Amino acid sequence: MRRSRRGFSLVIVLVITSALLFVAAAFTDALLQAARAARLGWQGERATHDADASLLEVLAAWNPVAAASLRLGESDTAPVAAPSMLSRDVVRARLSARMFLLESSVTVRDGGLRASRRSIGRTVRLDWPHVPAQGALTISGAVDIGPNAAVLGADAVPGGWNQECAVDARSTPVVALTARSATVHATATVSGGGIPIRLLSDSTRALLDAEIGLAITQLTALATQTTPDSILSTNVLSAGAPVCPLWFGDARRGALPIPACTRRWPLVVATHPGMVRLSGGIPAQGVLVVHGDLQLDPGVVFDGVILVGGRVHMVVAAGETPVSLVGAMLVRDRFDAGSVLSGLTMVQASTCAGRFTLAGVGVPHPVRQHGWSERP
Secondary structure, eight states: OOOOOOOHHHHHHHHHHHHHHHHHHHHHHHHHHHHHHHHHHHHHHHHHHHHHHHHHHHHHTOOHHHHHTOOTTOEEEEOOOOOTTEEEEEEEEEOSSSEEEEEEEEEEEOSSSOEEEEEEEEEEEEEOOOOOOOSSEEESSEEEEOTTOEEEOSOOOOTTOTTGGGTTOOSSOOOSEEESEEEEOTTOEEEOSSSSEEEOOHHHHHHHHHHHHHHHHHHHHTOSEEEOOSEEETTOBOSSSSOOBSSSEEOOOSSOSOGGGGGOOOEEEEOOSSEEEEEOSSOEEEEEEESSEEEEOTTOEEEEEEEESSOEEEEOOTTSOOEEEEEEEEEOOTTOOOEEEESSEEEEEOHHHHHHHHGGGOEEEEEEEEEEEOOO
8 A cells, every 4th residue: 555755854854954054154154244354353453553653664764854844734745665455654744843743544455345444643742952042142151242232032933934933932031141241231232031131150151061062062963064164155055956045044935936945944063163154145044053153244144043162253333234143042152252242233032943943953752642543
């Protein structure tokens, strides 16, 4: 007797097999999703570390000349090498004379359409050798402030420098003159914050003498231009593109035909042991270090910092063009020869001019408490 077969067991097997297939498919999809997430997470961590490494590379290869040429609020892109499957971009923006913001962005690709991008930001401060300015004019020896000369502690903004000095200008004046001894003519002007003239004791004079000497040594090692010549001129032009003053940057703003020259902040060192003469009619900017004595001829206009190992001689006769220094002047006067300012000569303090000119030799250091890191 034959039994009829209806295939009931086959239906059960097919149902169970289908269920197993669905479970396997779901498990496989979960594994794929977990693998993608792990890969993207690894790429994100790699991008974060690469972004941090890019910042360190930029700091190690910092170009002070390029950084100093940026105006406030301007930015540039620092060149950073990147291997395949990786793109790096480091943007540097200037916040003040000595403060910059670095933003490093890195994108890591896995060969397909997926990519991970991370960004890290750091605030960077420029540091430079200590310049012991104790007023507009700091002299460790004696000084004679003659008729019509002026030493001013009121913080000044050099002509046309409003954009540069928007953040770094001071609202309060500083001491006008610090010296071992000072003779001031009745028609001279010496004014500043508090007591305009600060006289040095023997101990403080010895300390100041050593500090100015150390600053001259340290800045000499960072010179962008060194010369043994005894005559410097702000009018000397160099051949090149663009044509800019050979020794100094151009302090003029507005009508200058070559704006790139106003972005130069060189550190010039004159090693001549005797008297060095600075002449010229083009307003100059930068840092000048003179190992010997310094004479500023009539018509010289200088915005920045001047350090002199010997004495300084600034004398303008009647009818001659005035001499002006805006920033800070430090005179060691190591032979106690005595310095002289007479006639239409002016030395005026400027925090902005000092910081911008010294930034040209500044070394960057991250400000750890001011930074951020992008996270998913």
